Amino acid sequence: MVISTALSLFIVDKLGRKPLLIYSIGGQVLPLIGLAFSDSTILSMVCVFLYVFAFGIGLGPVFWLYIPEVFPLQARAIGMGIITFSQYTLNAIFSATFLPLLSSLGYNVFLIYSGLSVIACFYIFAKTPETKGKTLEEIEAVWRQKAREKGVAMDKGA
Structure with a gap:
C-alpha cells in the first residue's frame, strides 16, 4: 500500500485523476474475480496483494484529492463533511455485511464486489469531469x- 500510494504521487498529475481512478478500480476487478474462484492460498495472497496495490495507486489517495477539487469553494467544507461521513458510513456497512454475505454466498461475494467495481468504472468514465491541469475556478x-x-x-456565490 505504501509503495503504490507513493507511486500515485508521481503519476496523478501525469495521467489525471479520472484515468487513475478508472485504472485503479478496474485493476481491482480481476483480483476480486480471482478471489472468488481461487482454491490456492498462494493465488489468493497474490490477488489480495494486487487488489491492495490497485487501491493504493488510485482509489485510496486520488479520492481524497479529487473530491475537494470538484466542490465550489463556498461548498467545499460542507461537501467534504458530507462525503467523509458518507464514506465512513459505507465502510461501516461494508464491514457489518461482509461476513454475513461471505457466510451465505461463499467466495461468490467477491463477484458482487467486482461487479460493483465495473459499474464504478463506467460511472466515473461517464459522469465525472477530469480536473488535471485545471484551476478550481475552471x-x-x-x-x-x-x-x-x-x-x-x-x-x-455557491
Whole structure:
C-alpha cells in the first residue's frame, strides 16, 4: 500500500485523476474475480496483494484529492463533511455485511464486489469531469455550464 500510494504521487498529475481512478478500480476487478474462484492460498495472497496495490495507486489517495477539487469553494467544507461521513458510513456497512454475505454466498461475494467495481468504472468514465491541469475556478465553470445546459440556476456565490 505504501509503495503504490507513493507511486500515485508521481503519476496523478501525469495521467489525471479520472484515468487513475478508472485504472485503479478496474485493476481491482480481476483480483476480486480471482478471489472468488481461487482454491490456492498462494493465488489468493497474490490477488489480495494486487487488489491492495490497485487501491493504493488510485482509489485510496486520488479520492481524497479529487473530491475537494470538484466542490465550489463556498461548498467545499460542507461537501467534504458530507462525503467523509458518507464514506465512513459505507465502510461501516461494508464491514457489518461482509461476513454475513461471505457466510451465505461463499467466495461468490467477491463477484458482487467486482461487479460493483465495473459499474464504478463506467460511472466515473461517464459522469465525472477530469480536473488535471485545471484551476478550481475552471472546474467550477464546468459545473456551472452543465447546470445551464440542464436549466438549473446556480447562485453566483455557491
